[in-house]
Amino acid sequence: MRRVVDISKHELVPKHEVMSEEEAKELLERLNITKGQLPKILKSDPMVQKIKAKPGDIIKITRKSPTAGTTIYYRVVVNE
Amino acid sequence: MRIIPKKVERIKFGLLSPEMIRKLAEVKIVTADTYDEDGYPIEGGLMDPRLGVVDPGLRCKTCGSRVGDCPGHFGRIELARPVIHVGYAKLINKILRSTCRECGRVLLPEEKIEEFREELKRAKKIGKNEEPIVEELFKLARASKTCPHCGAEQMDIKFEKPTTFIEVVEGRQHRLSPIEVRERLERVTDGDAEVMGFDVSVARPEWMVLTVLLVPPVTVRPSITLESGERSEDDLTHKLVDIIRINQRLEENMEAGAPQLIIEDLWELLQYHVTTYFNNEVAGVPPARHRSGRPLKTLAQRLKGKEGRFRSNLSGKRVNYSARTVISPDPNLSINEVGVPEIIARELTIPEIVTPMNIERLKKLVRNGPHRYPGANYVERPDGARLSLARVRDIDELLEKIEPGWKVHRHLIDGDIVLFNRQPSLHRMSIMAHEVKVLPYKTFRLNLCVCPPYNADFDGDEMNLHAIQSQEARAEARVLMRVQEQILSPRFGGPIIGGIHDHISGAYLLTQPEVRFTKEEAFHLLYASGIKKPLPEPAYEENGRAYYTGKQIFSMLLPEDLTLRYKAKVCKKCEVCKEEECEYDAYVVIEKGELKCGVMDEKSFGAFAGELLDRIVKDYGTDAAREFLDRVTKLVINFITWRGFSTGIDDEDLPEEAKERIAEILDDAEKSVFELIRAYNDKILEQLPGRTLEETLEMRIMEVLSEARDKTGAIANEYLEREERRRRHENSARIMAVSGARGSLLNLTQMAACVGQQSVRGERIKRGYSGRTLPHFKVGDISARAKGFVRSSYKQGLSPLEFFFHNMGGREGLVDTAVRTSQSGYMQRRLINALQDLKVEYDHTVRDTRGVIVEFQHGEDGSDPSRTDWGKMVNVKNIVQKYARMEAE
Ligand SMILES: [Mg+2]
Numbered sequence A: 001m002r003r004v005v006d007i008s009k010h011e012l013v014p015k016h017e018v019m020s021e022e023e024a025k026e027l028l029e030r031l032n033i034t035k036g037q038l039p040k041i042l043k044s045d046p047m048v049q050k051i052k053a054k055p056g057d058i059i060k061i062t063r064k065s066p067t068a069g070t071t072i073y074y075r076v077v078v079n080e
Numbered sequence B: 001m002r003i004i005p006k007k008v009e010r011i012k013f014g015l016l017s018p019e020m021i022r023k024l025a026e027v028k029i030v031t032a033d034t035y036d037e038d039g040y041p042i043e044g045g046l047m048d049p050r051l052g053v054v055d056p057g058l059r060c061k062t063c064g065s066r067v068g069d070c071p072g073h074f075g076r077i078e079l080a081r082p083v084i085h086v087g088y089a090k091l092i093n094k095i096l097r098s099t100c101r102e103c104g105r106v107l108l109p110e111e112k113i114e115e116f117r118e119e120l121k122r123a124k125k126i127g128k129n130e131e132p133i134v135e136e137l138f139k140l141a142r143a144s145k146t147c148p149h150c151g152a153e154q155m156d157i158k159f160e161k162p163t164t165f166i167e168v169v170e171g172r173q174h175r176l177s178p179i180e181v182r183e184r185l186e187r188v189t190d191g192d193a194e195v196m197g198f199d200v201s202v203a204r205p206e207w208m209v210l211t212v213l214l215v216p217p218v219t220v221r222p223s224i225t226l227e228s229g230e231r232s233e234d235d236l237t238h239k240l241v242d243i244i245r246i247n248q249r250l251e252e253n254m255e256a257g258a259p260q261l262i263i264e265d266l267w268e269l270l271q272y273h274v275t276t277y278f279n280n281e282v283a284g285v286p287p288a289r290h291r292s293g294r295p296l297k298t299l300a301q302r303l304k305g306k307e308g309r310f311r312s313n314l315s316g317k318r319v320n321y322s323a324r325t326v327i328s329p330d331p332n333l334s335i336n337e338v339g340v341p342e343i344i345a346r347e348l349t350i351p352e353i354v355t356p357m358n359i360e361r362l363k364k365l366v367r368n369g370p371h372r373y374p375g376a377n378y379v380e381r382p383d384g385a386r387l388s389l390a391r392v393r394d395i396d397e398l399l400e401k402i403e404p405g406w407k408v409h410r411h412l413i414d415g416d417i418v419l420f421n422r423q424p425s426l427h428r429m430s431i432m433a434h435e436v437k438v439l440p441y442k443t444f445r446l447n448l449c450v451c452p453p454y455n456a457d458f459d460g461d462e463m464n465l466h467a468i469q470s471q472e473a474r475a476e477a478r479v480l481m482r483v484q485e486q487i488l489s490p491r492f493g494g495p496i497i498g499g500i501h502d503h504i505s506g507a508y509l510l511t512q513p514e515v516r517f518t519k520e521e522a523f524h525l526l527y528a529s530g531i532k533k534p535l536p537e538p539a540y541e542e543n544g545r546a547y548y549t550g551k552q553i554f555s556m557l558l559p560e561d562l563t564l565r566y567k568a569k570v571c572k573k574c575e576v577c578k579e580e581e582c583e584y585d586a587y588v589v590i591e592k593g594e595l596k597c598g599v600m601d602e603k604s605f606g607a608f609a610g611e612l613l614d615r616i617v618k619d620y621g622t623d624a625a626r627e628f629l630d631r632v633t634k635l636v637i638n639f640i641t642w643r644g645f646s647t648g649i650d651d652e653d654l655p656e657e658a659k660e661r662i663a664e665i666l667d668d669a670e671k672s673v674f675e676l677i678r679a680y681n682d683k684i685l686e687q688l689p690g691r692t693l694e695e696t697l698e699m700r701i702m703e704v705l706s707e708a709r710d711k712t713g714a715i716a717n718e719y720l721e722r723e724e725r726r727r728r729h730e731n732s733a734r735i736m737a738v739s740g741a742r743g744s745l746l747n748l749t750q751m752a753a754c755v756g757q758q759s760v761r762g763e764r765i766k767r768g769y770s771g772r773t774l775p776h777f778k779v780g781d782i783s784a785r786a787k788g789f790v791r792s793s794y795k796q797g798l799s800p801l802e803f804f805f806h807n808m809g810g811r812e813g814l815v816d817t818a819v820r821t822s823q824s825g826y827m828q829r830r831l832i833n834a835l836q837d838l839k840v841e842y843d844h845t846v847r848d849t850r851g852v853i854v855e856f857q858h859g860e861d862g863s864d865p866s867r868t869d870w871g872k873m874v875n876v877k878n879i880v881q882k883y884a885r886m887e888a889e
C-alpha cells in the first residue's frame, strides 16, 4: 500500500487557495496587471495538485511572516 | 538628424557564411603592406582607404562620409586553405563524433532523431534550455559504432586541443585536415543540423571552418602616430599582417607545386595565426607576441575580463566633471560639507543659464576666466557651440555678446551640491551629496562623522567627487542624497553617521559627574561649538564662584522638550538596575532637554549605536540632527583638546598583586588541562553527547583555557579600574574601551594579562610535525603550551614558541579576509545584476521593469527599515514613556 502524506498539514506548507473568477479579476484590477505579470507556480507543484488548481488559476497563499505576522502572496498556475 | 526610437525585441546570434563575408566586405585584402614610402595607405592593404576613415578632414572612399559619420567598412582575406575557427573547435569535435564519416547523417536511427526533434521543438516553445537535450543527443550518437543509415563503420576521432582532429583508422592515426573536416560538415543535412542545435538559416556547420576571413574596419583598429612621427599599428592589424603574409606564402608554394610537407607546415602556421587572431590565450598555444615581448591583445582579449569591453566600457564608464584625490579630516566642516581644493574647483564646472538676474555675476566670472578663481572655463552659445575661455583673445568682445539664453560653465563655488564617493561602493551611503566648501591645499576634506558610512580613514584613502550638471539632478541629490538625509541606515534602522573615537571619549569625559567649569570656561566651550543660548543657572557655588557641570553644558545642545531614558554603553548590566541611583552613572535620563544623570558614551551619538542621536533624527528631523551632530562634535573635541587626553603603554601596567593572581589562574588552568589529559588516559573522562572521547577532551581543554583567559581579563580590568579610582589617575585605554570610543576589553586583556589560545580553523594548533606542533615538544604532547596557548601578554612579550603560534593564527586571519573580500565582491556583483531594476512602486509592490511583481508588499510589512526603531515597527517602551509623561502633566 502506498503511504500518502497530506503535505498541506505540514508545519512549513502555507495555506494555498484557488481564487474565484471574481476575486482574481478584482486582484488583477487592483494591481493593474495581466496574469503574465504575476509570480508563477508550476501545475506540477504538489500543493497545486492537492487543491486541484488548473493552469491560469490564481492561487492565494497565506504565509507566516517574521515582519508582518501573516502575509498574502499570489501566484498564477502555469503549464511548464 | 531625427532619431527614430526603436525597441530591440530580440537578438539572434549566428555564423557568418563565406558568401555573407564576401557580401559584407568592400575590399579584398591581398597585400601585407600597409603604407607606401610617402605614408599613404596602399590599396588592397590592411589600411585600404575603402575600409573607412580615421584621419580627420578626409572623406571615406566607400560611403563618402567624414570621420565620426563613417562607421567603417569590412574587408576580407581569401584563405588559401581553410582553417578551423578555435571558438567552435569543441562543437566541431562533437559533430564529427556524432555523424557518419561516409553519409554525414547523425548516428542514430531515424525514429530517435525524430524524438529529439520533437523534444527540441517543445523546449523552444516553452523557452526551456535546449542545450541539455542536444548534449544528450551527442552522448547517444557518439556511442554507435556503425551508421544506422548507410551501415558504414565509424572510426574513433580524437580531439587534440585546440584545433586538431585525429581519426584512428585500423590502428593508424590519420590527421583530418580542415578540408576533410569541412567536407564532413558539409554532408550534414539541414534536418540533422537542426537536431544538433543549429538554426540553419543563420548557421551551417561547415561555416565553423573558415575559408574567408572578415577583416574589421580601420575604425576598429586605428593606428596611432607617436610623437616621433612614427606610426604604431594596432595589435589586430599586426595579427592580420601575419595572417596575410603566411596566406600569401602558402598560396605561392601551392602554385609552385611545393612538396606536401612544406605546404602542411605553412598551413599549420596559418591555422596558428588565425587562432591567435581570435584568441591569444588559448590553452596549449603559445601566445603571439609583440616585438617587445608583450602578448598581443586580440579579439577575445578585447572583450574578456575586468579590462574587457563589457566590464570596463559597458557596465562601467569613465565620466567627465569628476575629480579624485586624497582625503583628510576637518572637524570644522559640517557633516553636509566637503572641502574641495581650489585647483579642483577651477577644473570642475557647473553650467549656469544666463538670465537677466544673474548676467552681471556670470559676466564677472567669465571675465575672470579659467585661471582666476572664481571664474569660468567655457561659455556655451544658445546653439550649443562651446567657446573655451582659455582660448578667447578678446574677452570684452565676448562679454558684449553674452545675453540671456547663453550658458556659462562656471567654477565650483561654496554651496554647490556635488556627489562624493568612496569605493568599494557597497551600500547607498557610499555615494552621498555634499555641499562644496572651497579650501586651500590639495586634499578633499570631510567631517569625521561621515567616515563610518564611507568606511574611510586617512591613511592615504582617496575619494571621487562628481559635479552635478543639471538642475533636476541637483534638486534630487539635495533632497534624497544629502548626508543629513542618510544619518539613519536602512540596514538596521539606527544612525550610521555619528561620533567616533575622540568624540566618544570627549563626551564621556565631559559628562563625568565631577567635571565643572567656571563661567569663562563655559562661555569659551559654548562659543567654540557655535551655541548661542543663555547659560542656565550655575549648578553650585564654591568659595563665591559659580560652577557649571559638564552635563549642564552638554544639555544646552539638546532639544528643549526632549525626554529620554536608556542604559549607557558603560552599563555593567547589574541584575537589578538601580536606574537613577546607578553607582556607575550608567543610566541616562534626559528630561525636558536636560541631562539629569548618566554619562554620554557610544550609546549617545556614536555611529551604529547612538540612542540619543537616533531619537533626535526621528523626532526632530534631519536638520536638527545635523545641527546637533555638528555642534556636539565641536563641543566635545574642544573640551577634550582643552582638557588633554593621551594613552601610553603604562595604561596596561598592573600591580604585582594582579600579576601574581593572573599567573596563579594560568597555572591552575594548565594544571586542569593536565588533569583532563590524565582523566582521558585513565579512561575516566566523561564523554559529551554526540562527541568522541578525543573531541570531548579537546573541547574541555579549550573551555578551560578560554575561561582562564577571561578570568585574567576580569582581574586586569578590576585592577585597572581600582588603580584609577584609588590614585585618581585616569586610564585612557580603559576609558576608550568602556565608552566604546576605540578598542575593547579583550584588547586590553591581551595587552595587559594574557593573549590566550591561538587557533587555526577554529581548533587549537595541531599542524606541523607528526604528533606534535614543533620539535620542542614530545610526540603526543597536547598540553596547553604545546598546542598554541599564549600565556604571556603583549606587553610582557611572547616567547619564541608563542610568537610562532601567534603568527600561525594571525596568518589565517589575513588569508581569511583576503578570500572573504574577493568572494563577497563576486557575490555582490551577482546580486546587483539580479536586483538592479527592481523598484518599490507607490502601491508598495516590488516590480521589475516588465511590471512583473516580485513582492506584493515590500518586505511583507511595507516598512522602510530606516524609519523603524532598530528594525521594529513600534517602539513600545517609547510610547509608554510618552504616555506616562502626558499622564503626569
Ligand atoms: Mg584606509
Ligand SMILES: [Zn+2]
Pocket (backbone or CB within 6 Å): B051, B052, B053, B060, B061, B062, B063, B064, B065, B070, B071, B072, B073
Ligand atoms: Zn565609410
Ligand SMILES: [Zn+2]
Pocket (backbone or CB within 6 Å): B100, B101, B102, B103, B104, B105, B147, B148, B149, B150, B151, B152
Ligand atoms: Zn552513414
Ligand SMILES: [Zn+2]
Pocket (backbone or CB within 6 Å): B571, B572, B573, B574, B577, B578, B579, B582, B584, B586, B587
Ligand atoms: Zn546600571
